[in-house]
Every structure is written in C-alpha cells, then in structure tokens.
Amino acid sequence: xxxxxxxxxVGFALLTLAALAVVIPILAVVAVIVIRGxxxxxxxxxxxxxxxxxxxxGIFPAIVGTVVLTLGxxxxxxxxxxGGAIYLSEYARDTWLTRSIRLAIINLAGIPxxxxxxxxxxxxxxxxxxxTSIVAGSxxxxxxxxxxxxxxxxxxxxxVPTEFRTVSASLGGTRWQAIRHIVLxxxxxxxxxxxxxxxLRAAGETAPILFxxxxxxxxxxxxxxxxxxxxxxxxxxxxxxxxxxxxxxxQFGTALVLLGLVLSLNVVxxxxxxxxxxxxxx
Amino acid sequence: xxxxxxxxxxxxxxxSLIRVIGFSTVGFVILIFLFLLREGLPAFAQxxxxxxxxxxxxxxxxxxxxxxxxxxxxxxxxxxxxxxxxLGVATAVFIREVAPNWxxxxxKPMIEVLAGIPxxxxxxxxxTLVAPIVRETFGAxxxxxxxxxxxxxxxxxxxxxxxxxxxxxxxVPKMYRDAGLAMGATQWQTIWRVVVxxxxxxxxxxxxxxxGRAIGETxxxxxxxxxxxxxxxxxxxxxxxxxxxxxxxxxxxxxxxxGSVHYHVLFAIGIILFVITFLINLAAASTxxxxxxxxxxx
Numbered sequence: 001x002x003x004x005x006x007x008x009x010v011g012f013a014l015l016t017l018a019a020l021a022v023v024i025p026i027l028a029v030v031a032v033i034v035i036r037g038x039x040x041x042x043x044x045x046x047x048x049x050x051x052x053x054x055x056x057x058g059i060f061p062a063i064v065g066t067v068v069l070t071l072g073x074x075x076x077x078x079x080x081x082x083g084g085a086i087y088l089s090e091y092a093r094d095t096w097l098t099r100s101i102r103l104a105i106i107n108l109a110g111i112p113x114x115x116x117x118x119x120x121x122x123x124x125x126x127x128x129x130x131x132t133s134i135v136a137g138s139x140x141x142x143x144x145x146x147x148x149x150x151x152x153x154x155x156x157x158x159x160v161p162t163e164f165r166t167v168s169a170s171l172g173g174t175r176w177q178a179i180r181h182i183v184l185x186x187x188x189x190x191x192x193x194x195x196x197x198x199x200l201r202a203a204g205e206t207a208p209i210l211f212x213x214x215x216x217x218x219x220x221x222x223x224x225x226x227x228x229x230x231x232x233x234x235x236x237x238x239x240x241x242x243x244x245x246x247x248x249x250x251q252f253g254t255a256l257v258l259l260g261l262v263l264s265l266n267v268v269x270x271x272x273x274x275x276x277x278x279x280x281x282x
Numbered sequence: 283x284x285x286x287x288x289x290x291x292x293x294x295x296x297x298s299l300i301r302v303i304g305f306s307t308v309g310f311v312i313l314i315f316l317f318l319l320r321e322g323l324p325a326f327a328q329x330x331x332x333x334x335x336x337x338x339x340x341x342x343x344x345x346x347x348x349x350x351x352x353x354x355x356x357x358x359x360x361x362x363x364x365x366x367x368x369l370g371v372a373t374a375v376f377i378r379e380v381a382p383n384w385x386x387x388x389x390k391p392m393i394e395v396l397a398g399i400p401x402x403x404x405x406x407x408x409x410t411l412v413a414p415i416v417r418e419t420f421g422a423x424x425x426x427x428x429x430x431x432x433x434x435x436x437x438x439x440x441x442x443x444x445x446x447x448x449x450x451x452x453x454v455p456k457m458y459r460d461a462g463l464a465m466g467a468t469q470w471q472t473i474w475r476v477v478v479x480x481x482x483x484x485x486x487x488x489x490x491x492x493x494g495r496a497i498g499e500t501x502x503x504x505x506x507x508x509x510x511x512x513x514x515x516x517x518x519x520x521x522x523x524x525x526x527x528x529x530x531x532x533x534x535x536x537x538x539x540x541g542s543v544h545y546h547v548l549f550a551i552g553i554i555l556f557v558i559t560f561l562i563n564l565a566a567a568s569t570x571x572x573x574x575x576x577x578x579x580x
Contacts, residue, residue: 026393
C-alpha cells in the first residue's frame with residue numbers, strides 16, 4: 001500500500017530533475033555570455049570599425065549589417081507572411097489545395113537553414129544575378145521566416161470571434177472591409193508578435209547568409225542594396241573559428257551583442273502577446 | 283443597396299492578391315526543390331554512384347564519398363534524440379501535470395529563451411566551454427567530438443520536443459485523469475499508465491519534429507564536432523570527431539568554383555537533406571492532420 005506512494009515520490013523527483021537538467025544549462029549559457037561579454041562592451045566596441053585583423057576595435061559594421069538585413073527581410077516577409085495568414089484564416093476552404101499549403105508551410109519550417117543558403121545561392125545570387133548582396137541575403141532570409149510569421153499570424157486571426165465578421169456582413173460590409181477594419185486591428189498584437197519572432201530568427205541565422213551576403217571583413221559600411229555586408233552571427237562564427245589568436249573578450253562581446261539583440265526582441269514579442277491577451281475583452 | 287463599382291473592383295483585386303500570396307508558399311517549396319535538382323543532379327551524371335556513396339570524402343582528389351557524412355549526421359542526430367527524448371518528455375509532463383504554477387511561469391519563458399538563442403551562439407558556447415569539459419571527463423585528446431555535438435543538438439531540439447509533447451498531453455481529456463484517480467491510482471500511476479500512453483502519438487510527432495530540427499542544424503554542429511570526414515564506426519565513434527552533411531555544405535560551398543563537380547556534389551547533399559527533412563515533416567504532419575480530424579484525440 002505504501003509502495004505506490006514511494007513510487008510517486010521517486011517519479012516526481014525524476015521529473016523535477018529532468019526539468020532542472022533542462023533549465024540549468026540554459027541559465028548557464030545566458031549567464032556565462034552575459035558575464036564574460038559585459039567586460040568587452042563599451043562605446044568603442046559598439047560604434048568602431050574592427051582593427052588589427054578584427055582582434056581589436058569594434059563590431060559596428062556587423063551590427064549595421066544585421067540591422068539592414070533584418071529590415072530587408074521585414075520588407076519582403078511581412079506582406080507575404082501576413083497575406084498568407086489572411087488567406088488561410090479568412091478565405092481558404094478545406095480543400096486539397098489548402099491542405100497542400102499547410103503542408104508546404106510545415107515543410108518550409110523544417111527545411112535546414114543551410115539548404116536555404118544553397119537555394120539563395122542558386123536562385124538569387126547566380127540565376128537572377130544579384131551577386132552576394134543584401135538583396136540576395138534578405139530574400140533568402142524572408143522565405144525562411146515566412147512559415148513562422150504565417151503560423152503565428154494565422155493563429156492570431158483565428159482567435160478573433162466569427163461574430164465580429166458576421167456583424168460586419170450584416171451591416172453591408174464586404175469581406176475585405178471586415179478584414180481591414182475589424183479582424184486585422186483586433187489581431188494586430190498577435191500578428192506583431194509573430195513578425196518579431198520571425199525577424200529575430202532571421203537576425204540570428206548564419207547558414208542562409210553564408211553564401212548569399214555575408215562578408216568576412218569589410219573596411220566600410222555597405223553603400224547599396226547590392227553590396228555585401230558583415231553580419232553579427234557570421235562575425236561571431238568568424239572570430240571564434242576562423243582567426244587565430246583572437247582575444248576571448250572580442251568573442252564573448254560579439255556573442256553578447258547578438259544574444260542581447262535576439263533575446264530583447266524575444267521579450268518584446270512575448271510582452272506584447274501577454275499584455276494584449278490580458279486586455280482583450282472577448 | 284448596391285455597392286459602388288469601384289469598391290467591388292478593389293475587393294476583387296485584394297482577394298486575388300491574397301490568394302496568390304497564399305499559394306506562393308507551395309511555389310517556394312517547389313522552387314527550392316527544383317533549384318536543388320537543377321544544381322545537384324549533374325553530380326550524379328559526372329561521377330559514378332560507387333564514388334558518390336563511397337567511404338572517402340577527399341574532394342581535391344576527386345573522391346566524393348558522402349557515406350561518412352550521412353552516417354555522421356545520423357550518428358549525432360540519433361544520439362541527440364536519445365538524450366533529448368527522456369529529458370523533453372519528462373519536462374513536458376512536469377510542466378503539464380506536476381509543476382506548481384510558479385514553476386510553470388519560470389519554465390515556459392526559459393524554454394522560449396532556449397528556442398531563441400541563435401545556433402551560432404550555442405556553437406560558440408559549446409566549443410569554448412562544453413568541449414573542454416567533455417575532453418577532461420572522457421580523457422579524449424580533443425573535446426570537439428560527436429558527443430559534444432549530440433549534447434548541443436539535444437538542447438537545440440528540446441524546445442520543439444517539449445512544446446509539441448505538451449500540446450499532446452493537453453489534448454488528453456480531463457476525464458481520463460479523473461477516471462484514473464477514481465480507480466484509486468496515485469497521480470503518478472495515472473500519469474505513467476494513462477495520460478502518457480494516451481498522448482503517445484503526439485509524443486512520436488514531437489520526437490520526429492525534434493529529429494528534423496537536429497539533422498538540419500548547421501552552425502552549432504560545424505563548430506563543435508571537429509569536422510573529420512571519417513566513417514563513424516566502432517564503439518568509440520561518439521568520442522571522435524565527425525562531420526555532418528550540413529557542416530560539409532556550409533564549410534565548403536564558399537570555396538568551390540561555381541559549376542565544378544565539387545559544387546554540384548554539395549548541391550546533391552542538399553537534395554539528400556531536403557528529402558530527409560521533407561519525409562520526416564510529412565510523417566509528422568500526417569499524424570497532426572489525423573489528430574485534427576479525430577477531434578484532438580487519437
């Protein structure tokens with residue numbers, strides 16, 4: 001009789017241990033990078049060009065490059081992603097075509113990032129002749145972020161009650177008027193969350209930009225959309241594996257800037273979501 | 283009341299535009315596959331299959347044996363899942379069934395943080411901090427070995443496994459739990475004998491999606507596994523350097539001449555990766571679609 005309660009104790013203890021084994025390394029990664037990276041961060045590190053074969057100076061061009069690439073990704077991925085979500089939530093009926101779109105989205109989400117890199121190289125860099133450029137990199141990244149934006153935005157649109165659309169129709173509104181004036185504004189916080197989650201994934205990815213845009217080292221900032229650029233994730237790869245004698249301070253500093261950028265965007269996204277979920281009146 | 287003609291035209295234009303955008307996702311998948319085929323298929327014509335699936339990868343000598351790379355990917359993916367499956371499912375059960383509210387409030391954002399860490403950052407952490415620990419613990423000459431890669435990959439696939447497994451546990455009706463408890467079973471017995479088995483198919487989906495994530499992971503793996511293209515056979519394979527398909531493409535594509543045999547072979551590896559992940563996701567998706575049709579429960 002007592003046995004099974006002992007078993008329960010042991011079982012729960014194991015489950016707790018597993019959860020700790022998941023959480024502690026996460027804390028360790030963040031803590032180590034924050035603590036060791038903080039020593040490198042100062043105004044010069046954030047705003048100066050690299051010097052001495054990147055072993056000194058700052059990482060300014062990499063920061064600028066990542067911001068530019070993320071904006072470029074946003075320009076393409078937001079209309080396509082939100083449009084796709086509107087189609088799936090508002091227009092699509094349950095046909096084999098719709099199912100194949102859902103299947104395509106699941107598969108896009110699962111394609112390895114390096115395969116996106118190959119695709120971008122083949123289509124944007126070589127065939128369309130953009131060369132290794134911000135345009136080619138942004139286009140590659142936007143296709144990669146599409147499934148994230150579509151699935152989060154669709155969820156947000158579906159959460160808007162059907163009655164809202166019915167009422168709009170009963171007042172003589174067209175389908176698009178209902179979407180434009182009622183459904184989209186109501187779903188906006190959820191859609192923005194999805195967009196941010198997609199873009200931060202793009203900001204942190206390395207493999208898709210390896211052959212489409214990333215430069216090992218550029219002594220100046222990119223001048224046009226057809227220029228190459230440095231980028232934070234690739235820069236971290238370069239300083240941690242490609243340059244011998246790199247001071248750890250630079251490596252941890254770069255890692256911290258990248259991690260800080262991505263995690264703060266993450267916090268913004270989840271805060272928007274939970275804030276509006278609480279305020280929602282339906 | 284009649285609508286203004288201009289309004290009807292706008293409606294039509296917007297609806298068509300949204301339709302086109304919706305279908306474009308299918309177009310992208312097809313486009314990606316066609317491009318891989320276009321650049322990768324010439325490899326099959328240029329070198330014979332015995333070479334392409336041979337055991338030696340020395341591109342400078344015209345040896346393009348992809349077998350060590352395929353086995354390298356398989357070895358660390360399976361090892362990663364062996365680590366991540368018990369850890370992930372146990373954590374999901376803990377979050378869904380056992381944890382007090384405050385613990386759940388801490389755990390869920392932490393796992394979202396893990397999902398958000400860029401793979402290059404985890405790779406950097408792995409090579410500077412995990413690899414030395416692995417080297418000292420196992421007395422290997424280097425810490426950049428398959429095991430380190432598997433460890434990092436396991437944590438990278440955890441967010442996927444945990445969230446999908448959690449959804450599966452969520453879909454188990456409350457009455458199953460009530461029935462278990464009413465029979466006099468302890469909470470643990472109910473979880474172990476009733477809830478987890480009822481969520482089995484969702485857990486299988488979780489593992490498959492985690493595997494898809496692991497086999498396609500590139501940067502972290504390239505940074506921590508040592509990248510030696512040798513056959514990962516023998517008992518100590520886990521503690522020797524290996525090289526995966528993804529790492530090979532990422533490391534070598536930058537240096538090959540466009541249109542060379544080596545270039546086409548790297549695209550051929552891309553085809554293999556695409557097909558593997560496509561099949562895994564297809565299998566995962568079909569269980570998800572089936573679940574939806576049966577109203578949430580298998």
